[in-house]
Amino acid sequence: MATSGKNGTPPAARQVPERCAQCTDRAERLFCNLPEEAIERFDEIAMQISYPSRSIVFEEGQRAAGIFVVCSGQIKLAATSRDGRTMILKIAVPGDVLGLTATLNDLPYEVTAETLEPCQIRSVRRRDFLEFLSHFGDVSRHTAQVIAREYHEVFLDARRLALSGSAAGRLAQLLLDWARTGSCGKPELRFTMALTHEELANMAGTSRETVTRLLNQFERDEVIARHGASISILRPVEMERMVG
Amino acid sequence: MATSGKNGTPPAARQVPERCAQCTDRAERLFCNLPEEAIERFDEIAMQISYPSRSIVFEEGQRAAGIFVVCSGQIKLAATSRDGRTMILKIAVPGDVLGLTATLNDLPYEVTAETLEPCQIRSVRRRDFLEFLSHFGDVSRHTAQVIAREYHEVFLDARRLALSGSAAGRLAQLLLDWARTGSCGKPELRFTMALTHEELANMAGTSRETVTRLLNQFERDEVIARHGASISILRPVEMERMVG
DNA sequence: TTCCCACTGTGATAGCCATCACACCTGCAT
């Protein structure tokens, strides 16, 4: 299976600093971009962990133990039904925070988090995190905003599944949603998409074979083009039209 | 069309106090249950509005102007696709906050909010709300938790749509999800469900006729019972089994 | 090289269910 996700990143975990206070990527990461004072406290309560590729960070149904901040690497978030169907919710990238909503609600984790490559992750236990929030008002505001963004992403998933009538529509919408969010900020009509067809199918709510057929058809119809693992959306308008 | 939602409430808007500080229902409402000081400030920035039945509070795609707290009445939250399909996200009840995520993200409202009966709503403009948040750390924490709960609800929607293979599965799952969340706290296997089949279909991602057929079948198979507008889930285990 | 394994491509088939069509039922307004 391909092991790198939506937008190209190095296949191995980059070295990350010992402490968040020294992290140079902080500024561009919504959650991490905290006031000095808060970051220092965060460094006290956070634990730095390295996960090998293909390991489970936490599992759907486990009572939430705390939150996980992705420092490097990619992590697949997926939920499974009793009869073995899988829904891939998203591929988390550095800067994403996992387990926030379950931790705040004191509910079981909604999904299983599995590393797709070696990952560096900082984790904070539930109790410490809640205390951290109540001490730093700014952090609560950041957190609210981070969850708001996650909400929006899941909303798009639900919307796509409910409103994009056909498999073609859902796949087209998925690619458009990706092009729009561009993995980090700016929309880009060309992006690297190294998921397998099976994984795409699990995100679009369809089957592996249908994804294969549709991608080929999109290419024949010249609404997309593929060069290796990268995809260009040639005619976004045409694509919108297929959605429903 | 029936005008009362999932769990029985008076058909007309109850009288609500002039100011939140005097509201007796505050304690049991996650968002409203704020410290004294915050409530007073909230009363200064909030505007009390009465909406008649079947009026639009805000529309999908409008740039977020602010948040809306439901004081009385029921409000349908729905998204529509270009070709006229409708997804009903939820029926909001008193205590729910609308437009939070769009306001925090500074994005357009994700859904259209339409009153199902006369409603009392308190609204706060975006700018005032953000300032309010930055002044009261506690409120940010509350807000984060409220959004976390909304996240969980949408997640269940997405999950249901993606993983509950058949229409029967999705409808069964929808009823189970409702029974579990019980509209306010405790799970109840019997609840009032006065939505039309059309509306149910729009929540379960299926068609009106299929909902009719399935409800009848569920009743024939004695997994549910109906008395007027109320539904009892007789055999929840059997129901889980249908989900997938 | 050779094997192996995961991934991709493609046809055939069958089943689900959206859609159309129409009957019926109820409450409500005229």
Add this chain to the structure above:
DNA sequence: ATGCAGGTGTGATGGCTATCACAGTGGGAA
């Protein structure tokens, strides 16, 4: 009482697509 409008019950039909089956492909390991 009459008609109307919105909601519900039910059959017939066709299209989409999941699923099965199997062939082709390409890269990594031995």
